[in-house]
Amino acid sequence: MKEVVGCTLVAAVLAACGGGLPALPTLEGQLPLVVAHRGASGYLPEETVEAYAKAIELGADAIEPDVISTKDGVLIARHDPNLAYSTDVAQHPEFASRKRTLSVDGEMQEGWFASDFTLAEIKTLGGISTDAERPQQFNGKFRIATIQEVIDLVKKSGRNIAIYPETKNPSFHRQQGLPLEDKLLALLAAAGWTERDAPVFVQSFEPGSLKYMRSKGSRLKMVQLIDADDVDLKTGALTYAAPYDKPFDWALAGDKRKFSDMVTPAGLAEIKTYADGIGPWKRYIVSVKGTLDANGKVADVNGDGKVNDADTTTMAPTTLVADAHKAGLLVHPYTFRNEKRRLASNYKGDPVLEYKQFFALGVDGLFSDFADTALAARAEYLKETGR
Numbered sequence: 001m002k003e004v005v006g007c008t009l010v011a012a013v014l015a016a017c018g019g020g021l022p023a024l025p026t027l028e029g030q031l032p033l034v035v036a037h038r039g040a041s042g043y044l045p046e047e048t049v050e051a052y053a054k055a056i057e058l059g060a061d062a063i064e065p066d067v068i069s070t071k072d073g074v075l076i077a078r079h080d081p082n083l084a085y086s087t088d089v090a091q092h093p094e095f096a097s098r099k100r101t102l103s104v105d106g107e108m109q110e111g112w113f114a115s116d117f118t119l120a121e122i123k124t125l126g127g128i129s130t131d132a133e134r135p136q137q138f139n140g141k142f143r144i145a146t147i148q149e150v151i152d153l154v155k156k157s158g159r160n161i162a163i164y165p166e167t168k169n170p171s172f173h174r175q176q177g178l179p180l181e182d183k184l185l186a187l188l189a190a191a192g193w194t195e196r197d198a199p200v201f202v203q204s205f206e207p208g209s210l211k212y213m214r215s216k217g218s219r220l221k222m223v224q225l226i227d228a229d230d231v232d233l234k235t236g237a238l239t240y241a242a243p244y245d246k247p248f249d250w251a252l253a254g255d256k257r258k259f260s261d262m263v264t265p266a267g268l269a270e271i272k273t274y275a276d277g278i279g280p281w282k283r284y285i286v287s288v289k290g291t292l293d294a295n296g297k298v299a300d301v302n303g304d305g306k307v308n309d310a311d312t313t314t315m316a317p318t319t320l321v322a323d324a325h326k327a328g329l330l331v332h333p334y335t336f337r338n339e340k341r342r343l344a345s346n347y348k349g350d351p352v353l354e355y356k357q358f359f360a361l362g363v364d365g366l367f368s369d370f371a372d373t374a375l376a377a378r379a380e381y382l383k384e385t386g387r
């Protein structure tokens with residue numbers, strides 16, 4: 001048994017390996033990848049060196065930095081150009097005058113923007129938790145990481161960890177005169193990562209960003225992210241409101257299509273021309289639906305005074321995993337989280353049940369804020385399916 005398990009993990013589950021067991025339902029029968037979304041972001045302020053080191057310590061297969069640019073053109077790991085969202089910049093009186101209003105992907109935002117700060121200035125800021133329900137005691141304690149520092153951490157780990165960078169707001173950065181792509185490719189190339197088998201997945205919501213990197217001859221694995229605005233809990237249908245209705249480069253080009261057009265057979269075939277996989281919001285694979293009360297409103301089924309995912313049940317899975325696999329694309333849905341309010345009632349407050357459903361559906365990996373829970377769920381899934 002021990003040997004079978006070892007064989008499974010090392011040999012990425014070849015059918016011959018488990019003594020005749022059928023291959024896993026992933027694209028090539030390989031083990032599904034656990035991607036630490038923004039590092040161990042469930043535990044520590046996201047996208048800091050500490051959060052990435054913790055994710056590696058938890059055993060994640062890949063760590064995910066979002067990529068934005070400083071004023072002096074250094075790539076840093078941060079989800080939003082607006083530093084107000086994830087740093088303590090508001091507590092720094094020396095930067096009070098930098099506060100301004102700026103359009104990011106067509107949305108007017110007030111705050112402090114990375115493109116107005118040098119790296120040296122940004123290094124004086126501390127990361128903060130972006131979720132009030134998560135630990136707050138580390139707020140302000142850890143610095144903002146550069147992409148180079150994240151690469152160095154992967155190298156230093158001595159393990160086969162992948163880096164999964166996302167070009168964030170690439171058209172916005174181009175508008176600011178701070179394009180991301182060439183710099184990102186140069187950093188990765190300097191690390192020795194240029195080929196398809198490098199431990200790298202480059203992701204973006206904007207097809208133009210990935211296509212640009214392909215046009216520069218990049219052979220790295222690429223993943224097209226697919227967003228939506230929300231789910232209509234009355235019907236379980238995904239909703240499409242700007243700016244989450246379509247990639248911003250499509251909006252700029254006046255392209256009428258929405259993200260929903262990416263998951264059709266034609267959309268998937270087009271993605272296959274420049275990418276190796278898709279990273280859809282998980283609701284494209286399993287959506288959720290509420291119960292209507294007497295007034296036709298979505299009911300607070302568990303009576304906690306709030307209406308959220310905990311008041312929903314899952315709908316039948318879509319055919320997206322099979323459709324994408326048919327098109328030769330990997331499927332890495334996002335984002336898996338432990339909080340009970342974010343879990344449909346079917347999962348009984350246990351995030352492991354959600355992971356196991358997605359592993360059984362054949363996803364090739366997933367983005368998780370809690371890599372340890374995802375890894376535990378994967379181990380259970382393998383055990384329960386006799387591997």
Ligand SMILES: [Ca+2]
Pocket residue numbers: 064065066166
């Ligand atoms: Ca991301």
Ligand SMILES: [Ca+2]
Pocket residue numbers: 300301302303304305306307308310311
């Ligand atoms: Ca409720």
